[in-house]
Amino acid sequence: SYVLTQPPSVSVAPGQTARITCGGNNIGSKSVHWYQQKPGQAPVLVVYDDSDRPSGIPERFSGSNSGNTATLTISRVEAGDEADYYCQVWDSSSDHPHVVFGGGTKLTVL
Amino acid sequence: EVQLVESGGGLVQPGGSLRLSCAASGFTFSSYWMSWVRQAPGKGLEWVANIKQDGSEKYYVDSVKGRFTISRDNAKNSLYLQMNSLRAEDTAVYYCARDNLASFDYWGQGTLVTVSS
Numbered sequence: 183s184y185v186l187t188q189p190p191s192v193s194v195a196p197g198q199t200a201r202i203t204c205g206g207n208n209i210g211s212k213s214v215h216w217y218q219q220k221p222g223q224a225p226v227l228v229v230y231d232d233s234d235r236p237s238g239i240p241e242r243f244s245g246s247n248s249g250n251t252a253t254l255t256i257s258r259v260e261a262g263d264e265a266d267y268y269c270q271v272w273d274s275s276s277d278h279p280h281v282v283f284g285g286g287t288k289l290t291v292l
Numbered sequence: 293e294v295q296l297v298e299s300g301g302g303l304v305q306p307g308g309s310l311r312l313s314c315a316a317s318g319f320t321f322s323s324y325w326m327s328w329v330r331q332a333p334g335k336g337l338e339w340v341a342n343i344k345q346d347g348s349e350k351y352y353v354d355s356v357k358g359r360f361t362i363s364r365d366n367a368k369n370s371l372y373l374q375m376n377s378l379r380a381e382d383t384a385v386y387y388c389a390r391d392n393l394a395s396f397d398y399w400g401q402g403t404l405v406t407v408s409s
Contacts, residue, residue: 225396227396231393270337270395272394274397280339283339
């Protein structure tokens with residue numbers, strides 16, 4: 183089955199840029215979606231289809247996807263961005279298509 | 293305003309059954325795929341199952357195949373998850389989510405299922 187690999191943690195100082203990666207075999211051929219989850223809350227979609235933002239999501243959140251790596255970039259990081267981030271794809275390569283999540287990355291704002 | 297409200301969680305013994313419900317409002321429920329996603333305590337997100345708009349297609353993660361059944365009632369704007377033969381490893385918060393072209397754009401607040409004797 184398809185596997186998405188994320189670093190367990192990323193740390194960044196306020197005002198700096200955070201980059202969270204999501205690795206997968208030829209992930210560049212798939213649409214990647216990103217979610218933010220704060221403690222005790224449901225996940226929130228922050229980027230869909232590699233690089234699009236839902237309404238209400240700040241422009242500081244952006245995404246890219248090429249080759250074997252997709253990346254969520256958070257510019258001018260704020261304390262409120264501290265959360266777990268998950269990447270997700272729809273894997274239709276097998277005879278039973280299914281949704282795959284990465285293991286999640288904890289973003290710490292120093 | 294889109295709202296998804298789960299219910300039906302609770303404590304159940306191993307081998308027992310539980311039925312989760314998700315009440316949807318604020319959008320045309322019958323126009324969207326819907327999914328269940330779970331999160332074990334302190335762990336990451338795991339997709340469980342999804343169902344097509346008219347219920348004609350359903351997909352499951354391998355670990356729940358044959359034990360869980362997803363269904364929907366478009367007349368009642370409701371999504372369901374029938375969970376049988378529950379195991380300790382099924383303990384999790386279960387989220388209902390709207391599937392919008394393969395991403396989940398709205399989520400419920402979740403309902404906790406605890407499988408323990």
